[in-house]
Amino acid sequence: MSFDAARLATPALRALRAYDPGHDLPQLRQRFGDAIAELGSNENPLGPSPLALEAMHGSLASAWRYPDPRGAALKAALADSLGVEAACIVLGNGSHELLMLLAQAFADPSHSVVYSQYGFAVFPIATAAAGAQAIQVPALPRDDPQAPLGHDLDAIADAVRADTRLVYLANPNNPTGTWFGDDALERLLARTRDDVIVVVDEAYHEYVDRDDPGTALRFARRHPNLVVTRTFSKAHALAGLRVGCLVAHASVAAVLERLRESFNVNVVALAAAEAALRDRAHLERVRDFNTAEREWLRAGLERNGCAALPSQTNILLVDPGRDANTLERRLFERGVIVRPMTGYGLGHLLRISVGRRDENQRLLDALA
Numbered sequence: 001m002s003f004d005a006a007r008l009a010t011p012a013l014r015a016l017r018a019y020d021p022g023h024d025l026p027q028l029r030q031r032f033g034d035a036i037a038e039l040g041s042n043e044n045p046l047g048p049s050p051l052a053l054e055a056m057h058g059s060l061a062s063a064w065r066y067p068d069p070r071g072a073a074l075k076a077a078l079a080d081s082l083g084v085e086a087a088c089i090v091l092g093n094g095s096h097e098l099l100m101l102l103a104q105a106f107a108d109p110s111h112s113v114v115y116s117q118y119g120f121a122v123f124p125i126a127t128a129a130a131g132a133q134a135i136q137v138p139a140l141p142r143d144d145p146q147a148p149l150g151h152d153l154d155a156i157a158d159a160v161r162a163d164t165r166l167v168y169l170a171n172p173n174n175p176t177g178t179w180f181g182d183d184a185l186e187r188l189l190a191r192t193r194d195d196v197i198v199v200v201d202e203a204y205h206e207y208v209d210r211d212d213p214g215t216a217l218r219f220a221r222r223h224p225n226l227v228v229t230r231t232f233s234k235a236h237a238l239a240g241l242r243v244g245c246l247v248a249h250a251s252v253a254a255v256l257e258r259l260r261e262s263f264n265v266n267v268v269a270l271a272a273a274e275a276a277l278r279d280r281a282h283l284e285r286v287r288d289f290n291t292a293e294r295e296w297l298r299a300g301l302e303r304n305g306c307a308a309l310p311s312q313t314n315i316l317l318v319d320p321g322r323d324a325n326t327l328e329r330r331l332f333e334r335g336v337i338v339r340p341m342t343g344y345g346l347g348h349l350l351r352i353s354v355g356r357r358d359e360n361q362r363l364l365d366a367l368a
């Protein structure tokens with residue numbers, strides 16, 4: 001008999017698969033060089049603030065030491081920027097780590113976890129890794145005027161059972177790009193028991209371009225069971241450094257502090273994130289560029305027979321009006337990388353990140 005450790009893995013783990021990046025990107029960069037349009041991973045094509053780059057360089061000389069295990073300087077900067085106490089903040093190696101820790105800390109196989117169909121892919125993974133039972137709530141219909149394929153918050157509140165310990169929401173959500181307002185969240189929170197941790201993943205918060213972008217943080221004082229996650233990977237353009245944070249009741253933060261790895265955020269990431277927070281002007285340029293460029297790209301896609309759903313993010317979920325997988329492969333042969341959403345059960349749709357103008361133009365040229 002050959003040795004196979006899969007037999008020894010926990011039942012929860014047997015249900016999981018390793019992350020599929022879609023393509024071998026390092027190899028593709030070699031093959032296409034500058035003639036590649038990487039529109040598959042929701043990255044910010046403007047890159048980080050120059051202040052963050054400077055801080056990264058400055059931190060390298062001390063990177064031989066362990067980082068500050070408390071991340072005190074970054075927590076203080078976040079507390080100031082978000083208007084919360086530092087004791088309510090937990091830092092993570094990306095917000096992905098924090099989403100996983102929440103399930104590990106609060107859910108076990110006797111519990112259920114509620115999230116939306118087409119909700120962010122990490123929600124089912126975190127649930128499965130904890131061995132908890134998943135309750136997936138049907139998304140809003142495709143023809144919903146506000147949030148096609150988005151979260152149905154009333155149905156999510158209805159789905160909470162006596163054994164539910166966690167609810168995961170993403171606002172805005174990836175891959176749908178949909179957004180819900182504070183009033184809908186307030187209704188859900190009012191109806192949800194305080195032994196259910198309600199997580200609102202605000203990874204794309206900085207991209208929301210409404211007069212009142214809203215944030216779940218407004219409800220933190222009234223609802224101690226509310227947890228809000230943010231990341232430096234998206235609008236702050238520090239995806240490669242892996243740093244995110246969450247804001248929660250101090251007792252929730254204290255539970256997670258017991259579980260997280262002692263040095264989970266590295267020296268370079270701590271320095272860069274703190275500097276990025278100081279550069280409000282850069283963040284504004286990023287949001288303005290994205291809002292305008294997304295609509296330019298949407299119009300171009302529509303001229304080429306691809307209808308894009310409404311979006312409050314830097315991604316467009318697109319119905320190409322033809323076989324999405326064939327189209328993805330043909331774009332790929334021209335150095336244009338987009339992602340089919342097969343893993344979400346949306347194999348007929350493509351997710352396209354808003355790139356630089358030259359990348360978006362290359363996509364439109366390839367489509368034409």
Ligand SMILES: *Cc1c(COP(=O)(O)O)cnc(C)c1O
Pocket residue numbers: 042093094095096097120170172173174201203230231232233234239242243244
């Ligand atoms: C990209 C993304 C994240 C951020 O992940 P990091 O681990 O912080 O890079 C979180 N939630 C959603 C919905 C995302 O799309």
